[in-house]
Amino acid sequence: MADRTETTAPNIDGSIDCPVLVTERLVLRPPHADDIEDLLALANNRRIAEMLARMPHPYGLVDALEFLAMAEQRATGCIYAVTLAETGRFIGCAGLEDWRGTGMEIGYWLGEPYWDHGYATEVAGALVDLAFRATGVDVLKASCRADNRASRRVLEKAGFTRTGEGVLHSRIAGQSPSLLFELDRARWIARLQAEAAA
Ligand SMILES: CC(C)(COP(=O)(O)OP(=O)(O)OC[C@H]1O[C@@H](n2cnc3c(N)ncnc32)[C@H](O)[C@@H]1OP(=O)(O)O)[C@@H](O)C(=O)NCCC(=O)NCCS
Numbered sequence: 001m002a003d004r005t006e007t008t009a010p011n012i013d014g015s016i017d018c019p020v021l022v023t024e025r026l027v028l029r030p031p032h033a034d035d036i037e038d039l040l041a042l043a044n045n046r047r048i049a050e051m052l053a054r055m056p057h058p059y060g061l062v063d064a065l066e067f068l069a070m071a072e073q074r075a076t077g078c079i080y081a082v083t084l085a086e087t088g089r090f091i092g093c094a095g096l097e098d099w100r101g102t103g104m105e106i107g108y109w110l111g112e113p114y115w116d117h118g119y120a121t122e123v124a125g126a127l128v129d130l131a132f133r134a135t136g137v138d139v140l141k142a143s144c145r146a147d148n149r150a151s152r153r154v155l156e157k158a159g160f161t162r163t164g165e166g167v168l169h170s171r172i173a174g175q176s177p178s179l180l181f182e183l184d185r186a187r188w189i190a191r192l193q194a195e196a197a198a
Pocket of ligand 1: 048051052116117122143150153154
């Protein structure tokens with residue numbers, strides 16, 4: 001869960017201010033040119049690209065520059081660099097995307113050296129809190145490859161439930177079976193109330 005999010009006026013059109021998000025060990029902030037070296041080192045990893053729809057592999061400077069430009073020009077949703085609060089080190093990316101005008105979708109990847117430290121769990125919690133606090137959307141979506149056990153677990157821990165099956169079209173790995181998840185506002189509020197009561 002995010003420790004702090006600035007709140008903004010609710011909206012349902014996918015436009016959203018994207019405040020810096022602070023969690024227990026992480027800071028999520030806009031990506032910038034100083035991230036390029038770490039971005040290249042971490043993103044150029046087939047194990048990451050094959051779990052995502054749009055990440056190229058190999059991942060080079062042109063891809064990093066395109067990513068930064070896209071993040072800067074974005075009109076809807078948010079794109080974040082995930083960094084370690086203690087050192088400021090860039091460790092991955094995360095985002096909230098408008099989902100066909102009916103909700104928002106969360107996504108994330110972390111560099112392999114940073115896997116299995118609970119960081120994605122913190123990222124997912126922060127994105128969920130932001131989406132429900134800063135927009136009027138009533139449902140969040142997410143999906144992952146059916147064999148992506150880590151991401152499934154991240155989503156389950158963030159409160160998402162499985163709603164169906166689909167197909168992930170990855171630029172690098174082609175088509176794979178995927179699982180679809182949702183978290184609605186009422187469930188999010190119930191979780192917050194349960195946490196507050198514990
Ligand atoms: C998916 C990903 C973001 C997970 O990040 P992470 O920081 O390692 O996740 P966490 O440490 O928060 O772990 C979350 C849970 O998954 C579990 N987990 C981690 N790696 C796992 C694995 N290989 N198999 C099964 N479970 C795993 C953890 O044990 C934890 O569960 P627990 O708290 O019940 O023990 C990271 O592996 C990644 O970036 N992968 C490549 C890109 C990707 O898959 N992005 C998501 C696309 S949907």
